[in-house]
Amino acid sequence: MSTARTDDRGPQEGSKGLVAFAWTLVGIPLVYGLYNTVKAASALFTG
């Protein structure tokens, strides 16, 4: 077995844009769902 480890010395610059894009893509529906659920849940305190 190889003894030299592939140590993570931090992400490459180019990958940061892709990470931001990926998080935005999953974040938008998540925020949409959260907003609608909080709106529905608020009826518990106002309805």
Place this chain on the structure above:
Amino acid sequence: MAVPSFLARERIVAKPGFNRWLIPPAALAVHLSIGQAYATSVYKVALVEHFNASLTEIGIIFSLAIVMLGVSAALFGTWVDKNGPRAAMATAAVFWSAGFIVGSLGIFTNQLWLVYLGYGVLGGIGLGIGYISPVSTLIKWFPDRPGLATGMAIMGFGGGAMVASPLSRQLMNWYDDDYTGAAGEVASGNSVGFLFLTLGLVYLVFMLFGAFIVRVPAADWRPHGFDPATVKQKSLVTTENVSANNAIKTPQFWLLWTVLFCNVTAGIGILEQAAPMIQDFFREGGTSAVAAAAAAGFVGLLSLFNMAGRFVWSSTSDYIGRKPIYMVYLGVGIVLYIGLATIGSSAVWLFVALAAVIISFYGGGFATVPAYLRDLFGTYQVGAIHGRLLTAWAAAGIAGPLIINGILDMQGEPGNLVASDYRPALFIMVGILAVGFVANLLIKPVAEKYFEPKPTDVPEAASTTGDRSLTR
């Protein structure tokens, strides 16, 4: 069963410098999609009217999907571990999407059996493979924070319903001019057919995006500054590996199966009954102090706590350990359930607070279990072991509603129940949690005889495919 080369595990081994924070959104893309399974109530009545069927006949569609989730996760877990997350995510995307498309065909042609076959069987297989597809990959990318990593993904499953419910209402509104999404309105069957078609295509693209960006770490990769020896210092955490076939021979697997079964059964008891339960708890003289809209708000609040619990409690388990966190879920859960049964009806805020924390423990139980499995059995086939453990979910999905509905049926008619009618069911849940608590206490490290032989001089490609050259 071989997979096309572009999906193969060895094609997606990350290069040095790869940013591991790309893996959680890949997992979320899958879990947010399959979490739609919890949002089926939005169009349930529309299907009842379209097919002129009973609620039970329509309910079979979703029950079939959950049963197939358990069966496929158990059967395909080893295949998922062997072929890697891209193959698994792509397969799940195809099955999940095909389920919707075949289901829509059934709706358009008025053939309920096609919806059973589509959403129930094909979609259910997509659910099972999709649920376990990112788990072992996340654990390998985050050996320092496995609870946080799996918590993020499994939080997505809870979030999927939150996205799908309003989105489905909006889409049905587009496809049916007479439907506005207001309480009591029922959309046309055709609009549900178009909804299925749309969701099938959207989820296919979204899940394939996850499959496209996912990578596995090289066999010798470690996060910067991470020392596996520090993990080993915690009790119950092994650096050894146990195969899925051996894992199910250990008492630890079945004790954990019992823990998950008890935790899920108790949570489902409240989740299934949430809206009528809060109204019944505050009913006096035939009228409830909680309006129907407020009860629907309570269901929304529980979904928030269900989702938040998956992330918060699972992440917390990285610091306090898996066994202690389950002692909290089950032990504090017992106290909360007793509180609900005895003083829950004294104030709405108290009832809501008790139920919300209980549901956060329910979500936390789901999200923490992959990391618990990693601690006990290692990373070798943790996806396959997780798949087999999920049969506890399927069993609890039957037991939980059976218990609560059975007891309530004996107490009286729906709409006339009061808080005291729930007490027998709630105390049964206390007993179930106590069984889970004891099972968790009995979990000890896995015996050495179940460990996989140590790999020696294994070429990297072989070790990443799960094929091992083994010597003692």
